[in-house]
Each structure stands twice: as structure tokens, then as C-alpha cells.
Amino acid sequence: MLHFLITILHLIHEKHKICTYNLEVFVQSVETFKHFPVLRTAAAAAMPLIKYTYYDTPDGHDLVKKLIYTNKQVSIIGFGLATSEIILISKPFGYLNTLYRYSQLMTPMFAATSTFCIVTHLATNIRGKDDEKNYAIGGFCAGAIVGPIIKNNVIGFVAAVTCAVIGIIKKNSKVHNYELLPTFPESRKAIHGDFRSVYRNWTLYEQRPKGWIAAEDRKE
Numbered sequence: 001m002l003h004f005l006i007t008i009l010h011l012i013h014e015k016h017k018i019c020t021y022n023l024e025v026f027v028q029s030v031e032t033f034k035h036f037p038v039l040r041t042a043a044a045a046a047m048p049l050i051k052y053t054y055y056d057t058p059d060g061h062d063l064v065k066k067l068i069y070t071n072k073q074v075s076i077i078g079f080g081l082a083t084s085e086i087i088l089i090s091k092p093f094g095y096l097n098t099l100y101r102y103s104q105l106m107t108p109m110f111a112a113t114s115t116f117c118i119v120t121h122l123a124t125n126i127r128g129k130d131d132e133k134n135y136a137i138g139g140f141c142a143g144a145i146v147g148p149i150i151k152n153n154v155i156g157f158v159a160a161v162t163c164a165v166i167g168i169i170k171k172n173s174k175v176h177n178y179e180l181l182p183t184f185p186e187s188r189k190a191i192h193g194d195f196r197s198v199y200r201n202w203t204l205y206e207q208r209p210k211g212w213i214a215a216e217d218r219k220e
Helices: 001-014 023-028 035-049 063-090 097-125 132-144 146-150 155-175
Strands: none
Touching: 001 023, 035 063, 097 132, 097 146, 097 155, 132 146, 132 155, 146 155
């Protein structure tokens, strides 16, 4: 299956010469889009959704944007996890069986993520409060829905309780403004782009001071 995917991507690249330019730069290129006003309009309209992150707006608002953002993240992470499971563990035979296995693995992920967003949104608006209880309710429902999908109620209950606790901790970190996984040292900041951009290179941090000196300045 992996060989098949690599072959398809290679053929597409050779035929269409796909470039990995950042979409924002692509939209700003008037020369590229001047003959395609429909594409330019569509790309400009999609830009807010592409750049949107979950906490750009408070909980209880912009449900559609939050659904798109969370499911986009799950599609990337879930595809990687599912691919690892398919290659290393289940090893299905044939394209249809492989696609079916992808659906088996990724459907619970999308279902749980969407359930969390919807239930949290409803709980926030119904209760009129933006606190940890909404995330607990959303997390419990997100975990509980996994049980019927995989036909294992015990795993569903464990997932429900686990997701509820994780939801409480996550929301508490937002309410009290602390990071669950802080970056150390905090003085180092990315200046060459990040893993989601193609600017410059893959160097995440600024250049550190070097310990070498030029040969002509070196004392004998």
C-alpha cells in the first residue's frame, strides 16, 4: 500500500509539477491568479478558515470553524496513526481492504472530535457559562461515542471518563492561563518558520553563538 501511494504521488508530481508554496503567498500572487478570478475569490474566502485556530474565538461561538479546525488536525494525525497501524499491525491485503481499514480506524476519531465540539458548544450556550464543566461534558460524550462505534462498551466508558478528565485539565489551563506543555527555554523563539510553513528552511530556532574564530585571528 505504501508503495502504491508513493507511486501515485510521483506520477502526479511529474505530470502537474506540484509546488509546495504557502497558500497565503499563492493568493497574494496577482500574476498567477489574474486569469482565474473564481480561484482567486475561492482561495481568499477560504483563507480565514485555513488560518483559524480553535481559541481564536471563545467557546460557544463559530461552531463550524471549530469543527473544520479540529477535524483538519485529526485528519493529519489520524492518517499517520492509521497508516502506522496498517503497515505494522493489521497489514490488510488489497486496496479495498486497506481503505476499509482506514475507515475503521479514523471514523471514531472524527466522530469523537465532532461530538466534543458540538456538545461543548451546546453546553456553553445552554448553561451560559464558559468553564471546565462544559469540557467535562463534551469530553465524556466524545469518549462515550467511541464505545458503540467499536462495539466495546467497556472501552467506551473508560474513554469517556478519560476524555472528561483531560477536558477539565485543558480548560482549566485556559481559564488560569498556563501551559500544559511549556517550551523550555522560553527565550528561544522560532524565526525561520515552523512545521506548517515553507518559509526559508526547517530551522526552528535562531542561530546560537559560535565558539570558533577566524583562522587569521587565532593566536598561535
